[in-house]
Amino acid sequence: xxxxxxxxxxxxxxxxxxxxxxxxxxxxxxxxxxxxxxxxxxxxxxxxxxxxxxxxxxxxxxxxxxxxxxxxxxxxxxxxxxxxxxxxxxxxxxxxxxxxxxxxxxxxxxxxxxxxxxxxxxxxxxxxxxxxxxxxxxxxxxxxxxxxxxxxxxxxxxxxxxxxxxxxxxxxxxxxxxxxxxxxxxxxxxxxxxxxxxxxxxxxxxxxxxxxxxxxxxxxxxxxxxxxxxxxxxxxxxxxxxxxxxxxxxxxxxxxxxxxxxxxxxxxxxxxxxxxxxxxxxxxxxxxxxxxxxxxxxxxxxxxxxxxxxxxxxxxxxxxxxxxxxxxxxxxxxxxxxxxxxxxxxxxxxxxxxxxxxxxxxxxxxxxxxxxxxxxxxxxxxxxxxxx
Numbered sequence: 001x002x003x004x005x006x007x008x009x010x011x012x013x014x015x016x017x018x019x020x021x022x023x024x025x026x027x028x029x030x031x032x033x034x035x036x037x038x039x040x041x042x043x044x045x046x047x048x049x050x051x052x053x054x055x056x057x058x059x060x061x062x063x064x065x066x067x068x069x070x071x072x073x074x075x076x077x078x079x080x081x082x083x084x085x086x087x088x089x090x091x092x093x094x095x096x097x098x099x100x101x102x103x104x105x106x107x108x109x110x111x112x113x114x115x116x117x118x119x120x121x122x123x124x125x126x127x128x129x130x131x132x133x134x135x136x137x138x139x140x141x142x143x144x145x146x147x148x149x150x151x152x153x154x155x156x157x158x159x160x161x162x163x164x165x166x167x168x169x170x171x172x173x174x175x176x177x178x179x180x181x182x183x184x185x186x187x188x189x190x191x192x193x194x195x196x197x198x199x200x201x202x203x204x205x206x207x208x209x210x211x212x213x214x215x216x217x218x219x220x221x222x223x224x225x226x227x228x229x230x231x232x233x234x235x236x237x238x239x240x241x242x243x244x245x246x247x248x249x250x251x252x253x254x255x256x257x258x259x260x261x262x263x264x265x266x267x268x269x270x271x272x273x274x275x276x277x278x279x280x281x282x283x284x285x286x287x288x289x290x291x292x293x294x295x296x297x298x299x300x301x302x303x304x305x306x307x308x309x310x311x312x313x314x315x316x317x318x319x320x321x322x323x324x325x326x327x328x329x330x331x332x333x334x335x336x337x338x339x340x341x342x343x344x345x346x347x348x349x350x351x352x353x354x355x356x357x358x359x360x361x362x363x364x365x366x367x368x369x370x371x372x373x374x375x376x377x378x379x380x381x382x383x384x385x386x387x388x
Contacts, residue, residue: 009055036223132207170211236248283301
């Protein structure tokens with residue numbers, strides 16, 4: 001494959017997840033110690049591409065990322081000056097000097113094979129490529145119609161209803177400069193892609209593996225599951241303080257300055273970020289990611305949850321299948337109910353003893369506070385910086 005630049009779209013807090021992301025771009029929400037966008041960058045570097053442009057409306061938030069990966073690739077941040085996806089791509093048009101470029105959405109989590117499959121399709125057919133996902137409901141993602149030759153025939157950016165036989169937009173493209181010209185003349189990304197597909201043969205790279213578009217808070221639960229499921233061993237920092245009476249069942253990653261107090265149990269896969277404190281007699285169960293500076297007080301149980309930085313959880317609390325924004329405070333004796341029926345939310349399906357259960361906890365906004373003794377019903381939303 002020829003050397004091509006990659007444009008990574010990383011702007012916006014995300015309207016449907018902004019209570020968790022607060023003022024930050026949603027691609028900076030963390031799972032297992034890394035912002036979502038870093039998983040995208042590492043996958044791109046892993047397939048041999050070394051020229052990356054991050055497009056965002058808040059460039060200062062990405063300075064640390066460009067420093068971190070600057071030795072592995074040419075990295076630059078471009079300020080988005082025009083709204084929507086169309087505007088983000090056009091903001092980076094001057095960075096595209098080669099015949100082809102890759103366009104990747106920074107809020108998509110998928111394994112590296114997702115990216116290498118698209119590159120393989122490009123290398124085989126020497127034509128533009130668009131990654132597409134088999135999804136029953138494409139209204140949340142954008143719809144792609146494919147003809148019998150495996151080529152893209154139509155794209156609808158924001159379909160109002162499902163389109164029979166359509167695929168979801170995968171958030172990964174290999175396009176020619178001709179597309180940028182069409183985008184300047186079009187109203188939105190979908191129109192430009194449809195016009196592009198009518199004048200150029202665009203190969204559909206169909207991906208059937210795990211793939212997550214981080215659009216809703218519950219998508220972070222799926223992301224936590226797949227990222228932690230990929231852990232194969234236990235890594236405990238020598239700077240962590242683990243009580244000899246605690247129990248650690250891997251795989252787990254425990255970072256520097258973590259304290260696990262007496263008689264606590266950590267059952268992996270679990271991630272504990274730098275400086276996390278786990279109080280005595282607490283139980284941290286499968287698929288929990290607790291980011292830097294989190295405080296988990298004594299006699300607390302947590303299962304399958306994504307907890308952002310500097311969250312405090314009071315004693316005698318049960319938190320399950322939940323997402324917590326940074327600097328939120330959950331006072332003592334708070335219980336989340338997790339069995340859910342129906343609704344717009346997409347629950348986690350858990351199989352136990354031959355039965356299936358739909359589980360979903362609470363979504364607690366950044367900087368918010370949950371009062372002592374609260375019972376949070378399944379699917380509860382708490383807005384950022386409020387008291388519940």
